[in-house]
Amino acid sequence: MASAVTPPSGWYTDPGFLRLELDRVFLRGWQAVGHIGQVKNPNDFFTGSLGNVEFVICRDANGKLQAFHNVCRHHASLLACGSGQKTCFQCPYHGWTYGLDGTLLKATRISGIKNFNKNDFGLLPIKVATWGPFVLARFDDSSQDTVDDVVGDEWLGSASDLLSRSGIDTSLPHICRREYIIECNWKVFCDNYLDGGYHVPYAHGALASGLQLQSYETLTYEKVSVQRCESAPEEQDIDRLGTKATYAFVYPNFMINRYGPWMDTNLAVPLDATRCKVVFDYFLNESLLDDQDFIDRSLKDSEQVQVYYHKTDRRSPRLKTLRCARESSGAWSRRPTAWAGTRRPWRWPCTTSTASCTPTSVASDTYVRRSILCTPSVSKYKSL
Numbered sequence: 525m526a527s528a529v530t531p532p533s534g535w536y537t538d539p540g541f542l543r544l545e546l547d548r549v550f551l552r553g554w555q556a557v558g559h560i561g562q563v564k565n566p567n568d569f570f571t572g573s574l575g576n577v578e579f580v581i582c583r584d585a586n587g588k589l590q591a592f593h594n595v596c597r598h599h600a601s602l603l604a605c606g607s608g609q610k611t612c613f614q615c616p617y618h619g620w621t622y623g624l625d626g627t628l629l630k631a632t633r634i635s636g637i638k639n640f641n642k643n644d645f646g647l648l649p650i651k652v653a654t655w656g657p658f659v660l661a662r663f664d665d666s667s668q669d670t671v672d673d674v675v676g677d678e679w680l681g682s683a684s685d686l687l688s689r690s691g692i693d694t695s696l697p698h699i700c701r702r703e704y705i706i707e708c709n710w711k712v713f714c715d716n717y718l719d720g721g722y723h724v725p726y727a728h729g730a731l732a733s734g735l736q737l738q739s740y741e742t743l744t745y746e747k748v749s750v751q752r753c754e755s756a757p758e759e760q761d762i763d764r765l766g767t768k769a770t771y772a773f774v775y776p777n778f779m780i781n782r783y784g785p786w787m788d789t790n791l792a793v794p795l796d797a798t799r800c801k802v803v804f805d806y807f808l809n810e811s812l813l814d815d816q817d818f819i820d821r822s823l824k825d826s827e828q829v830q831v832y833y834h835k836t837d838r839r840s841p842r843l844k845t846l847r848c849a850r851e852s853s854g855a856w857s858r859r860p861t862a863w864a865g866t867r868r869p870w871r872w873p874c875t876t877s878t879a880s881c882t883p884t885s886v887a888s889d890t891y892v893r894r895s896i897l898c899t900p901s902v903s904k905y906k907s908l
């Protein structure tokens with residue numbers, strides 16, 4: 525590093541800058557949105573949002589992976605909520621019903637009206653693909669071409685081969701999901717991840733004791749930064765870290781961590797300029813699925829790395845379980861950009877209970893995290 529210049533603090537606090545990032549970064553090119561275990565079988569679906577774009581990913585009855593704007597073509601109500609299995613999507617407002625291939629199956633009490641053609645009102649498609657165990661979407665391209673053979677190069681650039689050889693394994697079963705609402709700009713989480721070799725010895729003493737930090741190396745590619753470190757010899761046989769840990773950051777907001785029998789991923793989703801949601805998915809070698817003690821211990825260790833215990837009271841970590849991540853993000857109350865021409869922002873809450881918005885196929889916990897990453901301190905730091 526030739527000089528100590530930092531980005532302006534406004535890049536971490538200004539809502540206008542976040543809008544620019546959504547437009548220029550997140551809504552261009554491939555974005556990680558989930559894992560294939562969420563849409564393993566026909567009729568599986570999950571929903572999500574990025575900025576003001578709401579999306580639903582599903583596997584139709586023929587087994588084809590599909591992705592759409594999760595917005596009814598009638599008056600722009602949100603269509604699906606949470607995740608699970610459905611044979612069709614029925615709008616909670618006036619009951620228009622869509623197939624999982626996006627076609628409008630039923631337009632309630634509109635059939636026969638002059639100049640209305642049902643075929644013109646299917647769900648608007650989003651390009652979708654998979655790479656390894658990950659589901660990717662492109663919001664700047666609605667073509668439905670099959671792209672699985674080139675998506676690796678488009679998403680990961682020249683790091684595609686390295687990551688393919690780094691044990692990112694589609695056969696690893698998904699163990700659980702944890703979600704954290706963090707009071708910081710999404711880039712602060714990514715910045716922190718990328719300086720792993722710098723902060724781990726001080727901020728994560730227990731983790732550092734299981735690593736040979738002198739072996740820490742960082743490899744950089746166009747869109748990917750890979751950090752690698754060997755485990756301490758005494759930990760290699762028994763520890764969750766295995767012999768070597770690989771931490772891959774994929775621009776702009778996706779992180780893949782492969783260590784020992786584990787793989788976990790972190791997706792940092794901006795909620796607003798000073799808050800983000802980080803989604804952790806944990807995958808484990810099948811041979812250890814019956815070892816519940818090992819799983820519990822490993823998840824507890826991982827949790828310890830993620831959660832900051834307030835220094836003045838370590839006995840009572842400031843965690844608050846929220847009722848539903850979707851509700852806390854206010855995702856359902858925003859109108860997707862695909863519907864900029866409609867008459868008003870449509871607010872139509874989930875009609876299902878809050879509890880059912882939580883993914884049912886995985887254990888999902890959402891926390892507010894009292895974090896060392898909170899934006900105000902960073903803002904102060906950045907302005908120095």
Ligand code: FES
Binds near residue numbers: 616618619
């Ligand atoms: S049927 Fe969906 S908004 Fe009317």
